[in-house]
Amino acid sequence: MNTNLKLGWIGLGNMGNPMVRNLLEAGFKVAVFNRSKDKETPLIEVGATSASSPQELIEHCDVVVTMLSNDEAVKEIFEDKTSGLLSKSFAGKTIINMSTVAPDTSRYLAMLCNEQQIGFIDAPVSGSVKPAQDGTLVIIVGGKPETYTHVKPVFDVLGKISIYVGIAGVASSAKLAINYLLGLNLQGLAETVLFAENNGVSKDDMLSIVNEGACANGITKIKSTAILSDSFPAAFALKHLVKDLKLANDAGLDSPLAQPLLDSYSKAENEGFGEEDVMAIIKSLK
Ligand code: NAP
Numbered sequence: 001m002n003t004n005l006k007l008g009w010i011g012l013g014n015m016g017n018p019m020v021r022n023l024l025e026a027g028f029k030v031a032v033f034n035r036s037k038d039k040e041t042p043l044i045e046v047g048a049t050s051a052s053s054p055q056e057l058i059e060h061c062d063v064v065v066t067m068l069s070n071d072e073a074v075k076e077i078f079e080d081k082t083s084g085l086l087s088k089s090f091a092g093k094t095i096i097n098m099s100t101v102a103p104d105t106s107r108y109l110a111m112l113c114n115e116q117q118i119g120f121i122d123a124p125v126s127g128s129v130k131p132a133q134d135g136t137l138v139i140i141v142g143g144k145p146e147t148y149t150h151v152k153p154v155f156d157v158l159g160k161i162s163i164y165v166g167i168a169g170v171a172s173s174a175k176l177a178i179n180y181l182l183g184l185n186l187q188g189l190a191e192t193v194l195f196a197e198n199n200g201v202s203k204d205d206m207l208s209i210v211n212e213g214a215c216a217n218g219i220t221k222i223k224s225t226a227i228l229s230d231s232f233p234a235a236f237a238l239k240h241l242v243k244d245l246k247l248a249n250d251a252g253l254d255s256p257l258a259q260p261l262l263d264s265y266s267k268a269e270n271e272g273f274g275e276e277d278v279m280a281i282i283k284s285l286k
Contacts, residue, residue: 006062007023007028007031007062009065015129017043019065024043026157028154030047031051033056055082066078070099094120095113096121096154097124100172110169119151125139125175135159135160141163145164177248179244180244182241182278236278238268238276238281268285
């Protein structure tokens, strides 16, 4: 594998942290920047270097990845006039945004980068913390094909597959679509378990019936442990799904379950479950 690219990484949350760890283990040189500096320490201990700002980071790297909460955070990191990624001329570099953002935001960032002769890829991921740790994410790629080829060695470490879907913005649309299905799955699982429980079926038995039968899938299996232990530390924070469902609605999703699904997760967030895992929807429905 070609690990010659010097990488910069911005955003060391639940996803960014294990992803950087995998790149370091694969032999890439990685410089990191995180708003809360304490999250950089465990990665510096295993070989990462730290940058004082996004501007300093990109100055010393070939490729910079952003893995941040939402559109506002990503735009701020790109556009901040004094220390942002685009605050000086960095022609010839490449930026990959792996955060889930609106397709319009990806197209906007692609345009800004294009004006400065910076390569841009939107590469949101399907899969949560465990696939991030295992390097088995599904990476959805939008942008120019030659830019994708340039950065593919990075994706080969982070994911089990990267799927090129078209120009910048298209990958973000695909990501919103798969997260709609994720929301439906978890809402359905929660409603099913609660309905069964209310009629005398234990959670344990109902989850076995789901997971041994044709309705089982990766996410029902992963989330069963949390339901059984009634413990929901965030792998994928519920607030992020609310954000994604809003973005999907803004991007034109108006199918029969789209609005009720957004209402249900928004209610859970308003009840204080936003920082917990998305499976905490079951606590709101209870
Ligand atoms: P997270 O744990 O909440 O981490 C968010 C990161 O963004 C942190 O590094 C945070 O910095 C940084 N951040 C937030 N606002 C910022 C700002 N204004 N300026 C600078 N930095 C800022 O999120 P995550 O779970 O890693 O998710 C990251 C992205 O991947 C999101 O777009 C999410 O939708 C997407 N995603 C997540 C999963 C998942 O299962 N978790 C799966 C697929 C896709 P601090 O440390 O300072 O707060």
